Amino acid sequence: MLMSNRNKVAKLHYMPNGFRPLSSGDHVLCAVTGEAIPLDELRYWSVEKQEPYATAQISAHAHLPESEK
Numbered sequence: 001m002l003m004s005n006r007n008k009v010a011k012l013h014y015m016p017n018g019f020r021p022l023s024s025g026d027h028v029l030c031a032v033t034g035e036a037i038p039l040d041e042l043r044y045w046s047v048e049k050q051e052p053y054a055t056a057q058i059s060a061h062a063h064l065p066e067s068e069k
């Protein structure tokens with residue numbers, strides 16, 4: 001039986017210039033919105049927080065100090 005990664009959330013280790021899969025899957029969930037992000041479309045993440053973001057705007061907002069949100 002073939003194992004499919006379709007419709008499965010991947011677990012990743014985020015690095016400054018990319019990410020490394022820790023468990024297989026075809027997408028991750030945005031840390032702010034919960035939106036599914038296909039791995040081939042993943043462009044924004046935090047190395048420090050180890051979390052992905054759906055858009056540049058969401059990423060920028062997530063990095064603001066709490067007092068500025």
